[in-house]
Amino acid sequence: MALQDLCNFGDMFQEPGYLEESPIQFGFPFASSESVPLPFPMGHGTTTLAFLFQGGVLAAADTRSSCSGLVACPAAQKILPIHSHLVGTTSGTSADCALWKRILSRELRLYQLRHGRRLSTGGAAKLLSHMLHPFKGTELCVAATLCGWDGGELDDGCRDDHKGSEADDSERRDTTETPKADVETTAGAPGEKVSLSKTQSSSCTKRQCSRRKISFSGPGLFYVCSDGTRLEGKLFSVGSGSPYAYSILDQGVRWGLTVEEATSIAREAVYRATHRDAYSGNFVDIYHVTPNGWTRRTREDLKEEYYREKERVKTRGKQRETSREKKSKHRGVFWRDKLASSEQILN
Amino acid sequence: MLSAQSFGGPGKMKEYHYTGAVENRFSPYAFNGGTVLAVAGEDFAIVASDTRLSEGYSIHSRDSPKCYKLTDTTVIGCSGFHGDCLTLTKIIDARLKMYKHSNNKTMTSGAIAAMLSTILYGRRFFPYYVYNIIGGLDEEGKGAVYSFDPVGSYQRDTYKAGGSASAMLQPLLDNQIGFKNMEGVQHVPLTQEKAVQLVKDVFISAAERDVYTGDALRICIVTKEGINEQTIPLRKD
Numbered sequence: 001m002a003l004q005d006l007c008n009f010g011d012m013f014q015e016p017g018y019l020e021e022s023p024i025q026f027g028f029p030f031a032s033s034e035s036v037p038l039p040f041p042m043g044h045g046t047t048t049l050a051f052l053f054q055g056g057v058l059a060a061a062d063t064r065s066s067c068s069g070l071v072a073c074p075a076a077q078k079i080l081p082i083h084s085h086l087v088g089t090t091s092g093t094s095a096d097c098a099l100w101k102r103i104l105s106r107e108l109r110l111y112q113l114r115h116g117r118r119l120s121t122g123g124a125a126k127l128l129s130h131m132l133h134p135f136k137g138t139e140l141c142v143a144a145t146l147c148g149w150d151g152g153e154l155d156d157g158c159r160d161d162h163k164g165s166e167a168d169d170s171e172r173r174d175t176t177e178t179p180k181a182d183v184e185t186t187a188g189a190p191g192e193k194v195s196l197s198k199t200q201s202s203s204c205t206k207r208q209c210s211r212r213k214i215s216f217s218g219p220g221l222f223y224v225c226s227d228g229t230r231l232e233g234k235l236f237s238v239g240s241g242s243p244y245a246y247s248i249l250d251q252g253v254r255w256g257l258t259v260e261e262a263t264s265i266a267r268e269a270v271y272r273a274t275h276r277d278a279y280s281g282n283f284v285d286i287y288h289v290t291p292n293g294w295t296r297r298t299r300e301d302l303k304e305e306y307y308r309e310k311e312r313v314k315t316r317g318k319q320r321e322t323s324r325e326k327k328s329k330h331r332g333v334f335w336r337d338k339l340a341s342s343e344q345i346l347n
Numbered sequence: 348m349l350s351a352q353s354f355g356g357p358g359k360m361k362e363y364h365y366t367g368a369v370e371n372r373f374s375p376y377a378f379n380g381g382t383v384l385a386v387a388g389e390d391f392a393i394v395a396s397d398t399r400l401s402e403g404y405s406i407h408s409r410d411s412p413k414c415y416k417l418t419d420t421t422v423i424g425c426s427g428f429h430g431d432c433l434t435l436t437k438i439i440d441a442r443l444k445m446y447k448h449s450n451n452k453t454m455t456s457g458a459i460a461a462m463l464s465t466i467l468y469g470r471r472f473f474p475y476y477v478y479n480i481i482g483g484l485d486e487e488g489k490g491a492v493y494s495f496d497p498v499g500s501y502q503r504d505t506y507k508a509g510g511s512a513s514a515m516l517q518p519l520l521d522n523q524i525g526f527k528n529m530e531g532v533q534h535v536p537l538t539q540e541k542a543v544q545l546v547k548d549v550f551i552s553a554a555e556r557d558v559y560t561g562d563a564l565r566i567c568i569v570t571k572e573g574i575n576e577q578t579i580p581l582r583k584d
Contacts, residue, residue, distance in 0.1 A: 065500075067496075070514055072496065073494075073502065076502065077502070093498070093500075094496070094500040095464075095467075095468060095471070095496060095498035095499045095500035096471070096498075098464075098499075098500050098501075099464070099465070099468045099499060138472060139472070140471070
């Protein structure tokens, strides 16, 4: 076809040449052109979610690691901290996710040392996406959401300017105090509203002329998948239990949530998903990323939540029954008995 | 090595019925059976394995233990495909020597675990068919158990069973060591004697119900005094 010849598409799909090349930079051996059939199953199946709100980014996940029917690990960790201000949820094959997160942490640390500032969440997502690209088409399976807080760097003396006024060109700040202090005052106590502010960074103290850079300081949420997808968003849920989690999240997530409200929605979403999805379960982990870094909530056993819910339903049913009893005193005995028996069935 | 077609997955034989046209391909993997178990205590760690080496309906050896001593404070248990177990332990030994020569100290259990994870992942697209469990003492002298999947995903546990009878043993360990799924029990810390007795009982049960587990049980107890080995006979049928 004409277009094919023009763009030289013709020979691209004929031989899986990229499969025979070795991505040697990571020390991997030659990927064999015909994949060996594996005698064992790999770990899959999960519920993870993350969303933005005024208090930062919230990430939550279950902890069940299943291997085609057997629970290989009931207390796995699916949210891995990458550095102080970046956390990644993992879904797919657990080994792939764990190793690639390690590789990503290493690359981000190298970037930080070379450039004197942390890479933004979008940059980290792009880096991960480009690192996974040579393995497109292989059985690598990684679906991660990166949740982080950008900006507020220490090393090159960037300042947080809440009022939005321009910084002086010739001004050089030899900052020994951490500019995080500025971000903290904007953030205020948890639960208050945080505005996205522009940071203007002056150059490193070693340089004579100042270099002005404007970058955003604020939360970032990106979804990266091993098939090449890289999406920015405000709300993501990944895994076999994600449809159930989406239904809860779409109902309740808004920008103006407080930290407690957001935590309870995330917990509820994971709880409902673990209840209905066979491959999710056990505990729920919640991480909260703020300008000061990430914090982790103690792991909670969802089995207890399930029993608490049963108790609640029972007491509610009893209350309904007693209120109906009072109402139906005026009606005939026949109707009261009919209602009582239907309540029994419902409970 | 028999082809994978005679096996319906690890440790399952397909029935001898006519199933239509079948492709008999060479499979580089074989399943040699065996179960490994590790328990971590306050100041000790136990790694135990059976010693049966089987393939299909045959037993190759009754005295092939699956625990390998790596350092004075670390023992690894490998079960799955025996060829890969041997090569993997050779590679780990070589890397331990290299580390010792360049850093002038022995690798700690945690470091060995992290290194094993990268060794296993290095073969992500043609994995080592080995289920590993490392048992040993960490830097503070407390017991540590690290369990792996064949491609290198690992984490630290208190107890773990791996290999052919793992699905039978793990719930038993959850109940007896983790005190899970029981109401109103007192959580007593595990003593070394009780742990050894529990491991023996657990393997005797496994030998009853799993055909690939039996013959003898090798227990390695790792304490700060060193590694103590015991061998206990199991069912030979």
